[in-house]
Amino acid sequence: MRNILIAAAVSLLLSMAGTPLAIRLFARRGYGQNIREEGPSGHYDKRGTPTMGGTVIVIAALIGYFTAHLMTFFSSTPEPPTVSALLVLFLMTGLGLVGFLDDFIKIYKQRSLGLRSGAKALGQLIVGAVFAVLCVQFPNAYDITPAETRLSFLRDFGPASIGIVAFTIWVLFIIVGFSNAVNLTDGLDGLASGATGVVLASYVLIGNWQLRNSCTAALGPNCYVVRDPLDLAVVAAAVLGALVGFLWWNAPPAKIFMGDTGSLALGGVIAGLAVTTRTQLLLVVLAGLPVIITASVIIQVGFFKMTGKRVFRMAPLQHHFELKGWAETTIVVRFWLIAALCAAAALGLFYLEWMPKQ
Template identity: 85%
Template sequence: MRNILIAAAVSLLLSMAGTPLAIRLFSRRGYGQNIREEGPSGHYDKRGTPTMGGTVIVIASLIGYFTAHLSTMLTSHVESPTASALLVLFLMTGLGMVGFLDDFIKIYKQRSLGLRSGAKAAGQLVVGAIFAILVVRFPNAYEMTPATTRISFLRDFGPSIGLIGFTIWVLFIIVGFSNAVNLTDGLDGLASGATCLVLAAYVLIGNWQLRNSCTFMLSPNCYWVRDPLDLAVVAAAVLGGCFGFLWWNAPPAKIFMGDTGSLALGGVLAGLAVTTRTQLLLPILGGLFAIITMSVIIQVGFFKMTKKRVFRMAPLQHHFELSGWAETTIVVRFWLIAALCVAAGLGLFYLEWMPKQ
């Protein structure tokens, strides 16, 4: 628990203090957001707002996590960082670098599109494939690896799908969720606030799995999770960084996270889902991201078939903008939807365990 508190506090303070510095630095260098011409007209006022703020979240999260481990190692000889946590942080950082390249090209070429879609997808696939392959390696003293080659919901189930099948499955989760957070990042504070809620859920899940871990108790209902406490520390560190950034990103935003932040945050959520064995629970916990992504799929698919639109504009938040809703109204109501999804996910997680006592 001490590591969780230290990681969250350090990351929060660094993000709160570092984001204004990033705003001034990026403003001086002209790292401002370009706005799509086909987007809602109300967004034109946001042109020039500093972007790439996701770099602050990533850096604050990494420093918060390693500071927590360093402080406890010096005082109580706690074990060093675990493979599970390091792999999730690698996934977050790697996808953040892909997003950073995308953001930098947008700024350098002064256009609303950065990396070509193929290059961006290739970067996500390379980072995701490395994570997927390594996450089934590194057994510990109990011969447990950070993940297994089985699909999971609230825990692993069914037979192994093999390394190739597992890699494809994990890539689907990583690419899908990193792009889902990216699609959600269209209004001030929307994606960062929703991500904070899901990360808080993973702090609770990690703690619950620790208390009921099969390495500490003999029960048919315990959790075979490699490093639940350290995964909770990762979630807390990113939560602190994201929360501090939200202070400056809330409407009206002083800075945007850009693809740097959205891809990194989507990656860390996917990584936590894989390593906590809650892969199919993630779309419920992150239900808002799933809903917004589905709105884009429905819009594109229906338009290709009929040349007509279901929504005034996709992603879904822009449909409500064009319907006359105020931006803050959309953000708060979508946060409420995100909170309901998190509550439903945590309820399912707990109810699955409770009847077997």
């Protein structure tokens, strides 16, 4: 618990203090947001707002996590970083770098599109494949690896392994899907920050619960076979702290945008936590808002190709409500509430199997 508090506090302070410095630096260098012409007209006022704020989130989270572990070396029981946590941080940082390249090209070429879709997808796939393969390595003293080649919901399920190839493809689907889902959610000031924040807060609770009911501590019918549950909670807390500090400046009206640097990194970290905590399918409910927003894009594109007509005035879904006349802050707050309800439902499902059976 001490590491969780230290990681969250350090990353929060660094992010809150570092973001205004980034705003001034990016503004001085002209690292401003370009706005797509076909977007809602109200977004033109945001043109030139500093972007790439996700760099602050990633750096603050990394410093917060490693500071928490560094502090333990001054105690009687040092706690070095764990493999599971380092893998999730690698995934976050790797996808953040892909997003950084995308953002930088947008700024350098002064256009709303950065990396070509193929190059962007390739970067995500390379980082994701390395993560997936390494996740089934590094067994601990109890022969538990950061992940197993199995599907999971509240824990791993199924009679047997699906094999390393199928598992890698499945993990890549999760990583690419959720990193792009958070990217689609990042369309209004503070929307992606708040939606991802409730997911990270949930993983702090999940990691703590898995630690208290770990099969390595007390074998029981519902115990969890998770390699490093507490340290995964520390990762979630570090990123959450950095995200809250950033949201202070990203809330409407935003002084800075996270850009693809932030959205891809955040999508990667929640995907990585889902794989390493063995809650892959639960993430669909836990991150329900990004899933709904992504589904709106799929429905819009698919229906238009089949019929030539649109279901929504514009996709992603948040822009549909903008064009209906909803104020941006109204959409953001209401979508935050939806995100919180999805997270609460997922946590309810997670704890359901521990309810007394009549």
